[in-house]
Amino acid sequence: MKYALYPGCAAKGATPELYQSTMAIIGRLGIEVMELQAASCCGAGVVSEADPDVALALNARTFAQAEQAGLDVMTICGTCQGVMGAANKRLKDPATRERINRVLEKEGIAYRGTVHVKHLLWIVVREVGLHRVREQIRVPLSDFRIAPFYGCYILRPSWDLGFDDPENPTSLEKVIQTVGGESVAYAGRTKCCGFPIILEKEAIAVAMAGHNMKEAKDEGADFMVTPCPLCHMSLDIYQNRAGRAVNTALNLPILHLPQLLGLAMGIPAKELGVSRHLVPVDSIVRKIEKRVPR
Numbered sequence: 001m002k003y004a005l006y007p008g009c010a011a012k013g014a015t016p017e018l019y020q021s022t023m024a025i026i027g028r029l030g031i032e033v034m035e036l037q038a039a040s041c042c043g044a045g046v047v048s049e050a051d052p053d054v055a056l057a058l059n060a061r062t063f064a065q066a067e068q069a070g071l072d073v074m075t076i077c078g079t080c081q082g083v084m085g086a087a088n089k090r091l092k093d094p095a096t097r098e099r100i101n102r103v104l105e106k107e108g109i110a111y112r113g114t115v116h117v118k119h120l121l122w123i124v125v126r127e128v129g130l131h132r133v134r135e136q137i138r139v140p141l142s143d144f145r146i147a148p149f150y151g152c153y154i155l156r157p158s159w160d161l162g163f164d165d166p167e168n169p170t171s172l173e174k175v176i177q178t179v180g181g182e183s184v185a186y187a188g189r190t191k192c193c194g195f196p197i198i199l200e201k202e203a204i205a206v207a208m209a210g211h212n213m214k215e216a217k218d219e220g221a222d223f224m225v226t227p228c229p230l231c232h233m234s235l236d237i238y239q240n241r242a243g244r245a246v247n248t249a250l251n252l253p254i255l256h257l258p259q260l261l262g263l264a265m266g267i268p269a270k271e272l273g274v275s276r277h278l279v280p281v282d283s284i285v286r287k288i289e290k291r292v293p294r
Contacts, residue, residue, distance in 0.1 A: 003074035004066035005033035009041050010229035017273025018229050021258040022076050024271050028136050029128045042083045057103040059087035064111040072116040078228030081119040082153025086160040121227045122163050125171045130178045138266035139291050140180025147184040147216035147224040148172035151231040152192050179264035184221045188212030193234040209234045210242035213250050223253040225260045253281040266292045
């Protein structure tokens with residue numbers, strides 16, 4: 001299994017622990033990557049509001065680079081998955097693709113429409129297979145109740161993605177169960193984290209995040225896991241403000257998906273970058289590392 005890795009902006013900027021933990025686990029899962037070094041931002045849904053064709057061109061340029069290598073794109077960001085998946089579906093239309101390829105002519109590249117965009121979560125569940133993940137588990141997380149948090153873009157719009165049920169998804173729950181944890185059921189797992197509006201309406205955004213985390217906490221969650229770094233930022237960086245918004249001391253650690261997998265695989269926490277989180281994960285790490293086979 002080889003993919004063209006598209007890390008996105010956040011994993012090389014605000015949340016480098018996501019890139020670090022991804023690189024720490026993929027070899028154990030039989031995943032090989034060729035990183036797209038010259039790819040640009042996906043536009044994060046913002047560029048398309050100003051100029052849809054520019055947003056399509058940005059993503060077609062990335063797809064063309066993967067296509068030249070004969071590889072599908074692997075993304076590790078839920079937002080990138082949604083934006084790129086939607087762009088790729090539009091670029092399957094020959095007339096649209098021809099129009100956008102005229103923009104790319106200056107670079108001497110063109111996109112033929114053959115690439116698929118796949119989030120790491122999708123690859124783990126469908127292509128690696130949960131049976132293979134299970135074989136790599138050295139420290140089952142059987143003492144933990146774990147709240148899945150999908151966010152928006154990895155589920156919706158469902159007609160552009162089609163991987164999981166947007167109202168009742170199961171992929172994160174399956175991963176949690178595979179690593180030995182107990183999945184926490186709560187309505188907020190499929191709701192918005194608030195990040196898309198945090199610069200314009202911070203009070204509303206942090207309240208959204210706070211309500212989701214409070215609900216997970218009330219249902220007994222020890223920590224939360226998300227496949228999106230923008231959700232991670234909203235839930236981790238802004239957690240103190242979110243707690244004040246809902247009058248609750250949350251103290252809810254937030255893990256990236258590959259960190260969850262890495263800890264269950266017995267990979268040392270320092271190799272997964274968990275020390276970068278603002279909400280400490282020390283209590284979780286101590287419990288896990290005591291049980292790592294020597």
